[in-house]
Amino acid sequence: ELDNLMNNKKINAYIGFDCTAQSLHVGSLLQIMCLRMLQRYGHRPIVLLGGGTTMIGDPSGKEETRKILSTKEINKNITNIKKVFDIFLDKKNIKTKPIFVNNLKWLGKLNYIKFLREIGKHFTINKMLSFDSVKLRLEREQSLSYMEFNYMILQAYDFYQLFKNKNCILQIGGSDQWGNIVNGVELIKRHSSKQVFGLTTPLITLASGAKMGKTEKGAVWLDSKLLSSYDYWQFWRNTDDRDVIKFLKMFTDLDLKEINKISNNDINSLKIILANEATKMLHGKDAALRAQKTAKNIFEKGSIGDDLKSVEIKIKLIEDGINIIDLVNFTDLFVSKSEIRRAIQNKGLKLNNITIDDEKLIVSKDQLDNKNYFKLSHGKKKHILLKFTN
Numbered sequence: 001e002l003d004n005l006m007n008n009k010k011i012n013a014y015i016g017f018d019c020t021a022q023s024l025h026v027g028s029l030l031q032i033m034c035l036r037m038l039q040r041y042g043h044r045p046i047v048l049l050g051g052g053t054t055m056i057g058d059p060s061g062k063e064e065t066r067k068i069l070s071t072k073e074i075n076k077n078i079t080n081i082k083k084v085f086d087i088f089l090d091k092k093n094i095k096t097k098p099i100f101v102n103n104l105k106w107l108g109k110l111n112y113i114k115f116l117r118e119i120g121k122h123f124t125i126n127k128m129l130s131f132d133s134v135k136l137r138l139e140r141e142q143s144l145s146y147m148e149f150n151y152m153i154l155q156a157y158d159f160y161q162l163f164k165n166k167n168c169i170l171q172i173g174g175s176d177q178w179g180n181i182v183n184g185v186e187l188i189k190r191h192s193s194k195q196v197f198g199l200t201t202p203l204i205t206l207a208s209g210a211k212m213g214k215t216e217k218g219a220v221w222l223d224s225k226l227l228s229s230y231d232y233w234q235f236w237r238n239t240d241d242r243d244v245i246k247f248l249k250m251f252t253d254l255d256l257k258e259i260n261k262i263s264n265n266d267i268n269s270l271k272i273i274l275a276n277e278a279t280k281m282l283h284g285k286d287a288a289l290r291a292q293k294t295a296k297n298i299f300e301k302g303s304i305g306d307d308l309k310s311v312e313i314k315i316k317l318i319e320d321g322i323n324i325i326d327l328v329n330f331t332d333l334f335v336s337k338s339e340i341r342r343a344i345q346n347k348g349l350k351l352n353n354i355t356i357d358d359e360k361l362i363v364s365k366d367q368l369d370n371k372n373y374f375k376l377s378h379g380k381k382k383h384i385l386l387k388f389t390n
Contacts, residue, residue: 011170012166013044014046014047014048014170015045016048017049018050022081023223023225024221024222029212030251031173033250035089039096045089046168050158051078051103051108052102052107054077055074084223107158120153123156133180151180185198204250207241222282230295233287239274252274253277275291313387314388315388315390318364322363324340325337327363331384331386333376344359349376353377373385
């Protein structure tokens with residue numbers, strides 16, 4: 001029914017994003033690509049930034065209650081997150097231009113008694129207890145606050161508001177949102193006798209079994225202030241061989257015919273295409289090419305790359321010499337000095353491409369050789385420039 005509808009008319013569809021951090025990360029990228037694809041085929045995306053629901057916290061997939069943020073923090077996050085959609089979504093075509101909404105607009109004005117009488121009466125505790133987001137927490141004997149328990153009703157009410165005021169007939173979300181989406185579909189049917197639709201996407205895990213968007217260094221942010229374009233490029237370049245074709249289909253604008261045509265190419269060339277296409281979309285073509293050039297310089301020529309992540313250090317700190325461990329500790333390559341020592345013991349740390357084998361090594365200004373930087377490398381994939389300033 002949804003297929004027929006979307007083939008014959010243009011619709012408005014929404015995805016909601018709670019604003020619990022100052023940016024979205026790669027784990028949200030599949031949802032963003034759904035909105036991008038809707039636009040490409042003439043439909044209009046609605047981006048709901050949850051100023052209201054962020055105050056409550058979605059219990060789906062969570063083992064504990066989220067930290068409660070202040071209104072000021074949430075508004076700051078909303079402003080930053082909106083910039084991601086300004087990059088991925090087209091604002092020129094008036095018919096498909098994204099609609100941005102903040103659900104605090106209606107949730108912030110709710111009268112509790114009126115809401116319970118008009119909306120709450122449609123929800124049974126029996127059914128609410130059957131949803132995975134609730135059931136799993138209770139089975140594990142982990143606390144679930146009454147505040148969080150209400151989340152699914154608020155999300156259903158969001159869909160109802162967008163249906164009523166923005167003619168929205170489709171909600172898209174990750175598969176963990178299925179129960180919340182169904183609640184909205186049913187609420188609208190009871191209130192208006194109209195049919196609306198829900199569509200979920202699978203939660204993406206890597207071939208290794210790890211959750212998409214997380215690495216040993218932390219989240220893969222969609223914000224250059226939190227993650228450089230080079231590190232973003234490297235994330236895609238380091239994709240597991242088994243995931244490359246799947247990710248080309250999900251996370252680039254390449255046509256399926258084109259992907260099928262190149263699918264038998266050398267796997268490393270496919271990874272570079274993936275990294276370039278994904279980085280180009282978020283950071284621009286120039287940034288993608290710089291990142292590729294930097295990687296080539298580092299891995300093939302053993303030299304310094306233009307786009308390598310850097311840390312600035314006052315030159316006076318090394319004037320009289322500094323222990324290698326203290327120097328490395330200025331970076332985020334390691335979380336502790338003991339980790340740095342282990343890396344040295346395992347021959348996993350290099351300074352200007354030379355392996356460090358002595359944890360008592362003293363590094364001084366004299367070793368700069370008329371340059372203003374050192375290159376630190378941990379293994380084959382982690383590199384950082386130490387830039388020295390006066």
